[in-house]
Amino acid sequence: MTQSIVQLRGLRKNLSGNTVLDGVDFDFEAGKLYVIIGRSGSGKSTLLRCINGLAFPDSGTVCVDGITLKQEPAKKKDRDLLEKEAHLLRSRVGMVFQSFNLFPHLTVLENVAQPQIIVKKTPVEEAHENAMKLLEKVGLKTFINRFPFQLSGGQQQRAAIARALGMSPRVMLYDEPTSALDPEKVDEVLGVMKTLDQERMSQIIVTHEMRFARDVADVVLFIEGGKVLESGSPDEMFTNPKHEETRTFLKRYL
Numbered sequence: 001m002t003q004s005i006v007q008l009r010g011l012r013k014n015l016s017g018n019t020v021l022d023g024v025d026f027d028f029e030a031g032k033l034y035v036i037i038g039r040s041g042s043g044k045s046t047l048l049r050c051i052n053g054l055a056f057p058d059s060g061t062v063c064v065d066g067i068t069l070k071q072e073p074a075k076k077k078d079r080d081l082l083e084k085e086a087h088l089l090r091s092r093v094g095m096v097f098q099s100f101n102l103f104p105h106l107t108v109l110e111n112v113a114q115p116q117i118i119v120k121k122t123p124v125e126e127a128h129e130n131a132m133k134l135l136e137k138v139g140l141k142t143f144i145n146r147f148p149f150q151l152s153g154g155q156q157q158r159a160a161i162a163r164a165l166g167m168s169p170r171v172m173l174y175d176e177p178t179s180a181l182d183p184e185k186v187d188e189v190l191g192v193m194k195t196l197d198q199e200r201m202s203q204i205i206v207t208h209e210m211r212f213a214r215d216v217a218d219v220v221l222f223i224e225g226g227k228v229l230e231s232g233s234p235d236e237m238f239t240n241p242k243h244e245e246t247r248t249f250l251k252r253y254l
Contacts (some may be wrong), residue, residue, distance in 0.1 A: 011060035022226035053086030094164030154185030
């Protein structure tokens with residue numbers, strides 16, 4: 001029986017007086033690749049930020065690999081306690097953003113090794129060995145001594161993925177990881193995700209790359225108005241979606 005790696009229960013989040021997440025209930029199974037689609041402003045990125053503990057729910061529960069962050073409206077936790085829970089949560093999660101966020105003064109190898117040394121207290125030699133293996137995995141073995149400005153956008157994003165993997169996450173989250181890339185660089189980043197999927201890494205990806213969602217995802221979620229309106233296999237979602245909102249959204253891409 002497949003276990004859930006991420007469980008969301010009654011997840012609600014308001015921003016600037018607007019309801020962004022409206023009671024999300026969903027289980028993400030371990031070892032699967034999930035793609036989240038939906039209009040801009042539908043709550044996709046906020047959902048990832050809650051899973052990563054970068055945003056605190058106003059109410060509801062986020063559980064990642066047995067670590068729980070919970071907020072009850074009638075009994076609000078203070079921020080320090082939420083921060084402690086979120087810190088533990090983030091130890092289970094790797095996050096890749098639209099921007100690459102690499103340190104410009106460090107080489108590619110140092111960018112991947114440094115978080116292991118500082119956060120995980122990994123010995124320098126061991127961290128560099130780990131970084132070398134990860135950079136080889138993402139196709140950057142020959143770029144280890146270059147600085148970020150010497151890399152293409154696709155190469156920088158692959159380095160960012162390697163850096164996140166260096167923290168040994170139980171689940172990888174990606175927020176529009178290819179949106180800042182030139183079209184010809186998109187496939188090289190998506191290819192890394194395909195490889196990780198073959199290795200059964202749990203992955204949750206917010207993207208507008210519908211071809212990738214259709215070809216690679218195990219499960220596609222459509223979010224509308226802060227709710228998971230429907231989810232299913234790519235074949236179900238792209239061939240016979242249940243909701244009119246989903247059909248209208250997908251017509252733009254199909």
